[in-house]
């Protein structure tokens with residue numbers, strides 16, 4: 004872990020941290036956490052990762068989204084990378100010291116975070132991610148980080164339903180990083196034109212086995 008970030012000024016990190024703490028969600032502007040070069044590298048690598056057509060989430064929530072899995076986090080097990088070297092290289096990029104430091108500073112963390120699960124979503128017209136709670140997949144998930152990888156789509160808004168305030172609607176641009184607490188329900192509205200693509204990862208201070216107790220063995224999103 005380095006002791007400084009080359010991505011964002013201390014002032015910007017503090018601004019994002021306060022917004023995340025107060026509202027539960029923050030949008031980090033394009034270019035701040037991922038350069039154009041990083042995004043191009045992710046795009047190049049992801050083409051080697053197989054894709055699944057997913058209709059159900061971990062809590063039987065309903066979705067319609069194509070998913071590429073990079074790191075899985077199954078109940079009772081340690082997180083583990085899947086789908087070979089392309090996944091490993093993307094995750095290495097996510098875990099680079101400067102990026103991890105910047106994120107931990109936005110989380111307001113005093114200790115290190117691990118990426119417990121990581122996947123990519125492709126959403127052509129008609130796709131959606133139904134309302135769900137990320138913490139239902141793993142009770143130790145604290146923040147999800149969502150990097151927008153496409154710009155030419157309509158619909159696909161990210162809507163957060165905070166417990167004690169009005170819903171918030173986000174329309175992230177290409178390269179934007181949306182950070183949201185895993186304790187608020189949220190959804191991705193249907194895409195109706197173009198194709199929405201995102202890289203999603205879930206961060207936690209817990210590095211051990213997934214402590215979720217499962218009631219059934221359904222494999223989810």
Ligand SMILES: O=C(O)CCC(=O)C(=O)O
Pocket residue numbers: 124132137147149161189190191201203
């Ligand atoms: O693809 C996205 O924008 C995020 C979807 C989501 O909420 C999730 O994967 O938990």
Ligand SMILES: [Fe+2]
Pocket residue numbers: 135136137147189
């Ligand atoms: Fe989610």
